Amino acid sequence: MDLKDYREQIDRIDRTLLENLQERMRVAEGIAKYKLEHGMRVFDPVRERQKIEKLLWDSDEDLAYYNKILFTTIMEMSKDHQHKFLHEETETVHRIRDALRYSPKVFPRRAKVACQGVEGAYSQQACDRFFSMPQISYQKNFRGVFQAIQKGECDYGVLPIENSTAGSVNAVYDLMMEYHFNIVRSVRVKINHSLLAKPGTRKENIREIFSHPQ
Incomplete structure (x- = not known):
């Protein structure tokens, strides 16, 4: 296989990962609603530790470290998403939600x-x-x-x-x-120019430098 074939495989796998991750997050929404109805907390450290241990036990040994990072991150995302469904709907919360819902989206993500x-x-x-x-x-x-x-x-x-x-x-x-375009936002970026040369080049041997005028 050439590089194009490998990249096509990666693209296919990434699409599957995306679909599975989104499906997992939707299931997490159901879990959040169940926990809300039964007065349960989002974070269950025993369950989470057992799940990580089981996943790592089933993982290829040389990839276990990366899998731990991946699934720890996924669980953090899941808990964060579940918390959205567990906040008490007080008057203040309603006002905040309305402000977020009806305020114009000035700048998209x-x-x-x-x-x-x-x-x-x-x-x-x-x-x-x-x-x-x-x-x-x-x-x-x-x-x-x-x-x-x-x-x-x-x-x-x-x-x-x-x-x-x-x-x-x-x-x-x-x-x-x-x-007839307008500036809608600005940001400062630190510019740090570097001199590029082939490995082993000695500074005293450089006679000519090509660069932008600035």
Whole structure:
């Protein structure tokens, strides 16, 4: 098999994991409602410890450590989800729920986002600060970000507008005027440039450096 075949297998397994995880969380909702009706607590340390021990006993030995992390995390998620169904519905809780339900969603947790650059670029770091679950489309240049939004391919664009060394990124401001887009949120990202070289390169032998003008 080649890399493509392995990746297709991983994608298939991930889809199955997602379906099973969501099914597990829905079952946890039923458990939460049962516990609420019978006055039981969400956290049952004895049951949880026994379950982890059984799962690890059935696990391949070389993967037991990773499986422990996985199922401990899943159980924490399950308990957190169950707690949503166990809070007493007081007047204050009702008011909070109504405020959350009817307040406009100013900024989504997930969105299709255009970024200038490539995977690992500073624009991606900024994007991950804005959105917890972004679907990122990488563009070759600033104009590509604006075009992706204009065409409806993306909902938001992440672009640099200020630089503590060089000042305003005028090209971006010019494109904002051209496309009539607005800034809806900003974030500061620390920029830490590095000099890349082949392994074994000695600094005294470097004669020419290629870089962005900044």
